[in-house]
Structures are given as C-alpha cells and as structure tokens.
Amino acid sequence: MSTVSQQPQSRSRSKSIDLIELLQCPVSHEALTPEDGALIAESTGERYRVTASGIPVMAEKFCSDDGRVQQQHYDRVAAAYIENLNYPHTQEYQKYLDGAMLEAAKPACLGVVAEICCGRGEAFQLLRDKIVGGVGVDISLNMLEAARAEFDPQKFMFLQGDATMLPLRDASFDSVFMLGGIHHVNDRQALFNEVFRILKPGGYFIWREPVSDFFLWRFLRAIIYRLSPGLDHETERPLLHEETWPVLEKAGMQPQLWRTCGFFGFCLLMNSDILMFNRLFRFIPGIRAVTRFAAWLDERIVRLPGMKRAGLQVVGRAQRPTAAASAQPSSQRNAA
C-alpha cells in the first residue's frame, strides 16, 4: 500500500493549502499525522488507512447505521448514478439547477470549502477555479474514487467519512456545500451541528436538495421511494421547510434563503438512474432545446403566486453567525 507521504494529497505537495491540517480524528478530535500509508491520531493510536489511490478511510469503524446503509447502496449504484449524469437532457436541466445554486452562493466566501456527501464532487466541479482548496467527504468509496480521478490533488482532497461525525477540524472552512446529500441523512440535527462546527464564524452553508413541501411530490415520492431499487425509503427523506429551518437554527445557524426550483420538467427529464424510461430521451433529436424550454417553463411555474414552495428541489443558504452577531439576542440577529 502506498504511504500518505507518497500520495499527491500529501503535506509536501500541497502548495496553497495544507489539506491534512483540515482533518481530525472523528473520535478523539485531534489532528492527524501521516505515517506509512495511514493517518494516525497520536494520543489514542487510532489508525486510518489510506487507499492506494490516496483516499483516507475514516468511517470503517465509526459510522452511523444510516451511513452504513447508504455506503452499501452507493457503492452498488455508483456507476449507474454517474452514467445518468452524462445524458444530454440531464446535463441541460442541471444547468438550470446549477445556476440557482450559484446564485444562492453569491454572498459566500469561497476560500476553503468542504463538500459533504460529495459523491463525485458536484459542487467542486462548479467551484473548481473559484476556491483555494476543498475537502470532499462521502461514505461511498466508489463515489469518492470517481471524484478523486477528476480533480487536482494539490487543491482537492477526498476522504471517506460519515456526515454526522465529520473528520474535519472546527472552524476551518469558509463555506460548506451539500448537493443532494442532506436528504440521505436522517439525523439532521447531528448533521447541521457538524456543519456549524466546521464552518468559520461568518461562513456559509449552501445546499440543493429534493424538497416535498408540495403535496403532489410528497405523494409521488412516497410511492417511488418504496418501489425503486435505486432508492432507499428508510434512509432517504426529502426536505420540508418546516422541519429544516428550526433544526438549522437549533444548530446555531441563521437560515437566509429557501428557493424551490423544478416542476414537471424535472419529473420527466431528471433521475434517469431511477426513471429508466427517460434514458431513451437521449436519442430524441433536439432534446437539449426541449430541456431548456422545460427548465424555463418550470422556473415560471414556481415563481407564480402561491407556488413558491412547490418546486421539486430547494436551494438554500444559512450562515454561521460571526462571534459579534452570536452575542446578540436571536430576535436582533434575525432582524439584521
């Protein structure tokens, strides 16, 4: 097995930022030292192996039960999931969703970024040239392998970890992104507590997730999540505004934005890993133009009066208050 010091992600080869300094032992919360193909927590002697490709494996022993289910699931479906992202209609619709996410991220400082439940690094694909460095955390090694192959290892590190016990140091990240990960984590309080912990004061949390505030989507998803072999209804739960907002606040975050996107077009054109019929759409001439029109129409629908919460995806933003702002009573903070 290659050693950490031989990995491109190592201390010596990271010019702009020392990525290993952003990591910690998920149990003792101490810094980690690279040694012989592993990362070591010195006080406890806990040893985390690093794969031959350079991915620290930090959820082998310590992982939530839900995380374990998701790991098995995504290790199994990773190839199909990634293939689905390459269909022309998926790519075209995705541009609309990416635009909404980048708009939401405008106030954020994009210095050092964590992407949680990163899969193949969807947020990093969009932010690649805008950020100083990034650490992606996911539970599935197969998804992480796909990510690792696509990024400059001097700037991006990928590691296996559980979103509810992140192996990342306190107050170390300017922003945290989650695209399609929150709904896989049942213990939202533990997740948001972790996001708060790793963000620097004043840092931003940006997400894009399935949302089921609209009755029709709640109903359809209740059926599809049970029937589809590509989904796991016990560990996947789309967001609800009323549930998410207070949990963020309880974690100490200040929620600022909740914008839904996507309507019928999303239903028909996305999720080819689940809705297999729409894989055939890639053979339709002009499918890109049709998809652009569908996205345009969807955006108009969710901007209609009374439809603001009716989208199938939600883009959101919350901020960890600065030290000065957290000293204020919450009523004043919200008014600010």
Ligand SMILES: C[S@@+](CC[C@H](N)C(=O)[O-])C[C@H]1O[C@@H](n2cnc3c(N)ncnc32)[C@H](O)[C@@H]1O
């Ligand atoms: C829908 S995918 C989104 C991936 C990513 N946005 C992309 O498209 O590249 C959800 C990801 O969450 C990861 N995941 C699920 N539960 C997790 C947990 N408890 N901790 C870390 N990652 C988790 C899965 O392995 C999967 O890669």
